[in-house]
Amino acid sequence: MKVWILIFFVLIANQANSQLKNQRCFVCHGVKNFGIVEQGKFKSLYVSREDFEASVHSKFACVSCHVDVRVIPHLTKPRKIHCLQCHFEGNVVGAPVTAKPEKYKESVHAKAVAKGKNAPDCKDCHTVHYVRKPEDPNSSVYKTRVPELCGGCHQTIKEEYYNSIHWAGIKRGELSSAVCSDCHREHDILPPEDPRSSLNPKNVIGTCDKCHSDVKLMKRVGVPVTNPEAYKESFHGIALKFGVVKAANCASCHGYHDVLPSRDPRSPIHPANLAKTCGKCHPRANENVAKGKFHVLPGEKESGIVYYVYTFFKWFTLIVLIGLFTHIVLDLVGHIRRKRKKASE
Amino acid sequence: MDPKKEAERLIKEVEAEEGVTLDAEFREKLKNEIAEKIRSEIERKRKEIKRKVEEEEEYFVRFSLNVRLQHLTLAVGVILLIITGLPIKFHESKIAELFFDLIGGIQVSRILHRIGAGLLIFVSIWHTLYIAFTKEGRNEFKELLPRKKDFLDFWQNIKYMLGKTNERPKYGRYSYIEKFDYWAVYWGMVIMVFSGLILWFHNFFLGIFPKFVFDIAKEAHSDEAMLATLAIVIWHWYNAHFNPHVFPFNPTIFTGKISKERMLREHPLEYEKIMKEKLSREGKSDER
Known part of the structure; x- marks a missing residue:
């Protein structure tokens, strides 16, 4: 019996397919308060047509992804779809394939999802219907929106970050300034304990170095460009290079989410706070540590x-x-x- | 050589030459006498040769055991410091990575470096006590003090090396080259030990010195280490190993012995002094 019904639907659908334009979907889904009540909660089923048509998927029919929708109105709830439905090696619809999904599979987020925890996968960052290129200022993953996006879950960290000089830079329009993804990376976000992580003590210098040894950029933002080099020449840098993980890296002194310049009294590297900062590792450190320059290059x-x-x-x-x-x-x-x-x- | 056979041969030779035959009894007596003479002559020659060999092998004790042990401690300490210190200075090189891998990490290397430092500090205290409290040490120290003659010797040696004169400078117990090495160690020791201690006990000194003192200590430690290493490898090793006069190795600092021949060539004035003292001592004992 079931088989007969299926065959019936397929026949109908084949006939209807060509006429099944997005237009017909938006008859319902284009209405702002369209939705259903599911488990006692209102769930919006609204899709902004304007935003969808500005997305990278605008040329596709809704049913290109929602392949199980054969008649409209559909009577059953369409199955959940996944990006990898198209974005796989050898797909015929021309969906771009990158290493990003593979990278994501290694990340803390994917691992948490696999354990059944509430963690983001593709759609949580890229949105479902309004995927745009990251360069597009209206993209959910556009640089200036990244803190808000990650902050959706990581709220306290977002607040810390909003105090930092990096966010101040973004607000000033210096788009080279760092947001979450510049340090944590985008897809392969790994815990700091992982030696491959950009935040592993051994890799921190390289992570900061990406921008902080960029001569043009550092000149523009008025930060000494020789600091990473001087750090690598210091005992801290050498010890860390040869595996002494407890040696101070950039973040040990500068902090990370709320990085601030030394002129800011809240900064851990403000002269008044140095004794405390150095004191984390060197118990006898006192105001003497503020007497002298840091990141010294003898030459x-x-x-x-x-x-x-x-x-x-x-x-x-x-x-x-x-x-x-x-x-x-x-x-x-x-x-x-x-x-x-x-x-x- | 058998003296009797030789005597027999000589007699026969004379007999044939003169065409006579000697009386048997006289002949036997003559043979014994000649054999005896040959025997004593051989004995005398043998003794002479032995004395000559002994004379050639005559040597002087140049360094006491105390001094030799001081040098050995210093040498071991310095070599240990150099091989564990250089990879930190040249941390970007592949060899540094290889070295730390080989030795079991930078933390092991740091411990070895501090053992070397301990030896160095120990020997500096030892030497200070030696020159302050032993007669031998005071004498050695006096011998090592620079004086006008060293500058004249230096000038003379330059002329000699350039071939302007055939007269080598006559050195006393210590040449200006050895004195230079000795005093260079003072300069090096003061800088390395003080800067090293600041770096070693940085957590203690952080409460006392401003930050820039540590920067100076680090820079001085690194730079003076380079100077000392180059001076030892190029200069000291040339004078003690690669110099054609002593190549491949001058063992005096380890054995304490120096041959009469080298003594005469390298320290003629000291040799003269020792001989004079010996003579006057022998003279005094003769008087008695």
Whole structure:
């Protein structure tokens, strides 16, 4: 019996398919308060036609994705659909295929979803019907909207982030400033314990470095571009490079979500707060730690006294070694000359 | 060589030459006498050779056991410090990575570095006590003090090396080269030990010194380490190993012994002094 019904529907649907234009869907779904009551709650089934038609999927018919809708009005609830229905390797509808879904599968979000927890998958960030390119200012994943998007779940972190210099930069229109995804990445968001994570202590420097060693960008925003380099030369940087994970990385001192410049009294690197910040690891740290420059590169004149120590040793070593080397060469040449003289005699 | 056979041969030779035959009894007596003479002559020669060999092998004790152990401790400490310190200075190199992998991580290397530092500090205290409280140490220290002669020797050596003169400078117990090495260690020690201690006990010193002191300590430690390493590898090793006079290796600092021949060539004035003292001592004992 069931088989007969199915065959019946397929026949009908085949006939109706060509006429099944989006127009007919929007008759109901284009009405703002269209919805159903499900488990005692009102569930909106409204789809903004205007927004859908501005999306990357505008050229597709609703039924291209909702393939189980064969008659309109459909009497049953359409099955849940998934992006990978089209976005898979070898699909025939021309849906772009990237490594992003695979990356996502590794992420904390996918793992949580697999455990049955409430965590986002594609649609939670990219929306269902209004997917736009990330460059599009109206996209749900447009740079300036990312904090709000992630903050939908991570609310306290969002509040912290809104205090940071990075958000201040975005608000000022400096779109190169960092939002969530710049540090946490987009799809392969991994826990800091994972060695592949951009937030793993060993990778933090590289994560910050992406922007903070960009000469043009740092010049534009007025941040010293040599800081990551100086860090790599410091004991902290060297220890971390060779696996001492407890050594301070950028975030240990600067904080992360609420990064602020040293001139801001709320910043952990404000001179008044340095004793406390250094004191996290170095118990005897006091106001002395604020007396001196940070991220010192000995070869730079801005490094003050360290530059002069460096310069002194540079010349001193050069002069001493030239002297010693000359003495050795004279000794050797003299020795050879005498030996030859003796041999010829 | 059998003296009797040799004597027999000599007699036969004379007999044949003169065409006579000696009386048997006289002949036997003569043979024994000649054999005895040959035997004593051989004995005398043998003794002479032995004495000559001994004379050639004559050596002087240049360094006491105390000094040799000081040098050994210093050498082990410094080598340990160099091989564990350089990979930190040149942390970007592949060799640094390889070294830390080999040794079991940077934390192991840090411990080894501090063992080296301990040896270095220990030997500096040892040496200070040695020159302050032992007669030998005070004498050695006095010998090592720079004086006008060192500058004249230096000048003379330059002329000698350039071939302007055939007269080598006559060094005393320590040449200006050895004195330079000795005093260079003071400079190095002061910088390395003080900056090193600040870095080692940074948590303690953080409560005392402003931050820039640590930056200076780090820079000085790193730069002076480079200078010391180069000076040791190029200069000190040349003078002690690769110099054609001593190549491949001058063992005196480890054995304490120096041959008379080298003594005469390298420290003629000290040799003279020792001989004079010996003579005057022998003279005094003769008087007695």
